[in-house]
Amino acid sequence: MTKFLLSVHVLAAILAVGSITVAASMFPRYALRALGGEGDGEPADDRAPGIAALLHRVCRAYAVAGLAVPVFGIATAVQLDVLTDAWLIASLILTTIAAGLLAGVILPRQRALLDRTTDLSDPADGARRAAARLAMLTGVFNVLWATVTVLMIVRPGSTTGA
Numbered sequence: 001m002t003k004f005l006l007s008v009h010v011l012a013a014i015l016a017v018g019s020i021t022v023a024a025s026m027f028p029r030y031a032l033r034a035l036g037g038e039g040d041g042e043p044a045d046d047r048a049p050g051i052a053a054l055l056h057r058v059c060r061a062y063a064v065a066g067l068a069v070p071v072f073g074i075a076t077a078v079q080l081d082v083l084t085d086a087w088l089i090a091s092l093i094l095t096t097i098a099a100g101l102l103a104g105v106i107l108p109r110q111r112a113l114l115d116r117t118t119d120l121s122d123p124a125d126g127a128r129r130a131a132a133r134l135a136m137l138t139g140v141f142n143v144l145w146a147t148v149t150v151l152m153i154v155r156p157g158s159t160t161g162a
Contacts, residue, residue: 002079009072016066017145020102023058024138027110028131030055034117035127049117056110063102070095082155091151098144106141109134 033048045051070092077083113134116127 002076005072005076005079009069009076012066012068012072013149016062016069019062020059020066021142021145023055023062024102024106024110024141025135027052027055027059028113028135028138031110031113031117031134032127032131035113049114052110052117053114056107056114059102059110060107063099063107066099070099085155087151087155091148094144094148094151098141098148101137101141101144106134106137109137 030045030048030052033045034052073095074083074092077085077088082088109130113127113130
């Protein structure tokens, strides 16, 4: 049973979190292109609004699917009797922060930038700054997940760690 739980946990992390990481990282660029390039040296792209909307939908859908990652991770930890290990607690805290950042900040800011691309009465001023902040926050999200991945592999202090 442990191998099954761990397999689902790892697959969910790769598929869900990996997809969010890529889509969220690409989103600011396409949102800016949809707003007319915003001085980034690239012309407005007619496909950009659709691509930005698709990337946002990917982030939203995989965020829901990503709930399987901690669920199966905790189930695996119970099976391995490591639920109280420091590396796991730290991973759960970082996962909670990453999830909060995604749900509470990144997805709403993506939505706000998407809304700007469809509201023709709203000038695109400030969009470059908003996209840059969103890119930075997405980078923080990615670093949190990279840290969790390292903790899952190294498991510092664990008697079963590498």
